[in-house]
Amino acid sequence: MHLTAEERSWLAGDAGPALRRAAEIVVALGKIYGAERLIPVRSVQISGVSYRNLGPAGLDFLQRWAAESAQVRVPTTLNPAAMDLVNWRRQGFDPDFAEKQQAVIDAFARMGVGEGTPVPTCTPYLVGNVPTLGEHVAWAESSAVSYANSVLGARTNREGGPGALAAALLGRTGAYGLHLDENRCATLRVKVQAVPETIADYSALGAVIGKAAGQHVPFFVGLSLTRDDPLWREKLKALGAAMAATGAVALYHVADVTPEARAGDVLAAGHEALTINALLPGYAMLSDPGNAVDLVWVGCPHASLPEIARITERVAGQRLTVPLWITCARPVLEVATAQGHAATLEAAGARLIADACMAIAPAQTLGFDTVATPSAKGAFYLRNLAGVAAHFGPLERCLGAAIKGRRTA
Ligand code: F3S
Secondary structure, three states, X not given: OEOOHHHHHHHHOOOOHHHHHHHHHHHHHHHHOOOOEEEEOOOEEEOOOOHHHHHHHHHHHHHHHHHOOOOOOOXXXXXXXXXXXXXXXXXXXXXXXXXXXXXXXXXXXXXXXXXXXXXXXXXXXXXXXOOOOOOEOEEOOHHHHHHHHHOOOOEOOEOOHHHHHHHHHHOEEEOOXXXXXXXXXXXXXXXXXXXXXXXXXXHHHHHHHHXXXXXXXXXXXXXXXXXXXXXXXXXXXXXXXXXHHHOOOOOOEEOOOOHHHHOOOOEEEEEEEEEEOOOHHHHHOOOOOOOEOOEEEEOOOOOOHHXXXXXXXXXXXXXXXXXEEEEEOHHHHHHHHHOOHHHHHHHHOEEEEEOEOHHHOOOOOOOOOEEEEOOHHXXXXXXXXXXXXXXXXXXXXXXXXXXXXXXXX
């Protein structure tokens, strides 16, 4: 691999042990994936933030880097934590867990993440970190990676936690995978004959395609989606998140909508083809039997302001019998509060939760066994990571469950 003089000096340890370790990680990953050089990145998004997943060893790892005065070189954001960093008591977290989770955030803050005030979210593109067409970034969270590549046309592989942290300290990543033109062509033509309408429908579609597509780059034709749809970004956010959860899709194109599909023919020679006739299997594959619901969770990926406004409108004046938690980035929560949505939601028995993700929270310890969600990705990880039962269904049905206290057909 060709390295610049500065990169070689990092590897030699001239800039201290933290940069040497970071360079070793980035160069080793580059060699594994065949990179010929490193490239500068404009921003980094780091995963591995929940103390539930990191445990004492992960916290110790981060604190050692922070103690060596390691500092990020490019704007860097964090994935969600397990809890709302301000209102964790209301969520039911115990002080010992909260202290450890805060220590994780503090370690990242000392390294300069978020300029010392990290904003944990899986939707950095909703809070000002918006890479542009062709820009190289190093993001870690799979739905954010999918959104950056597909909807924004930026270029990122799906970084692992240590790889992303190392990339942030260097401001570099290896030039391989989706950073290269030749890997951005579609390898699977997907003809959609079912008609997805709602955001949850796009999530169900993504669940089906992700399972079938694996690591392919899908090119969707036949979708009626246009950029005139006020929720077109939210629909693609849901589609990409689901494909990255049930499969490993990190880039997709939608005819006439996503930037690289608008720029010309993105189909690779010798591509495969797939036709999708129904969305129901997407909902069914991520729903457990039974009607009980003890939490309704919306905001996977983190909810945008238009999504929060829709839910507020729907539950205004109602009295929910099951808690409804809407996860979002803290700056989004602040605007939603200023616009009166938070007060309306609270009056109905719903709550905006910042910083957090229920899939990486200790859901059972918080008293939840069955969670309804309009997100395929949320349902996938609730079942496979949080270890609770899930009902994946359209938003209307999830809100109905919050109102009636049970899932209905
Ligand atoms: Fe975000 Fe958690 Fe969903 S990280 S995409 S809310 S599983």
